[in-house]
Amino acid sequence: MDHSTARSLSELTRSATLRRLAAIVAGTVLLTIASRIVVPMVPVPITLQTLAVTLIGALYGWRLGAVTVIAWLAQGAAGLPVFQSGTGGIAPFLGPTAGYLLAFPIVAAFTGWLAQRGWTGQRTGLAFAAMLAGNLLCLAIGGAWLAVMIGAKQAFLHGVAPFIIGGVLKSAVGAGILRLVARPVSREGL
Numbered sequence: 001m002d003h004s005t006a007r008s009l010s011e012l013t014r015s016a017t018l019r020r021l022a023a024i025v026a027g028t029v030l031l032t033i034a035s036r037i038v039v040p041m042v043p044v045p046i047t048l049q050t051l052a053v054t055l056i057g058a059l060y061g062w063r064l065g066a067v068t069v070i071a072w073l074a075q076g077a078a079g080l081p082v083f084q085s086g087t088g089g090i091a092p093f094l095g096p097t098a099g100y101l102l103a104f105p106i107v108a109a110f111t112g113w114l115a116q117r118g119w120t121g122q123r124t125g126l127a128f129a130a131m132l133a134g135n136l137l138c139l140a141i142g143g144a145w146l147a148v149m150i151g152a153k154q155a156f157l158h159g160v161a162p163f164i165i166g167g168v169l170k171s172a173v174g175a176g177i178l179r180l181v182a183r184p185v186s187r188e189g190l
């Protein structure tokens, strides 16, 4: 490989890395904004977090999607007020919403994986199904955590059932956004 080819390759790598870093920052900002759009409920509030998480997965691909959500979780764990209603620190990882927090990177990876297989963009039915599957996965993991804390019946009544219709609506909004903005994610993601 000659000198100029090596330099072009290293410039390409650097610009791809910068693009990914910018995407991570943008994704964590989006998640923080979505966490501030809250209808307070006890023990689990309504938020726009699952919309943000599933969109990040679908737009970034499974790997960068999961990394972005993990970066946001790390910001919260470090004490930044990025979780629902401006909470942060270690307490949210021990409280009733910890299961949802831990589910978020898995959900981003899952919707990203589906998007990389074509469940996105102009294929609105598939995009909706991917977003809905992500929302339901989040409720399953979050509800399972809550069940350990307050019992299965209460967890279903307070941590799953109230969010199903919202999950369907958020999935429809997400699929609409993907239809407008997504060029189909390549199999590699961003």
Ligand SMILES: O=C(O)CCCC[C@@H]1SC[C@@H]2NC(=O)N[C@@H]21
Residues within 6 Å of the ligand: 035, 044, 045, 046, 047, 048, 049, 050, 083, 084, 092, 097, 098, 100, 101, 138, 139, 142, 163, 166
């Ligand atoms: O502490 C947090 O920041 C996480 C809050 C989790 C809220 C969950 S996410 C799934 C379900 N849908 C909602 O609108 N709220 C709950």
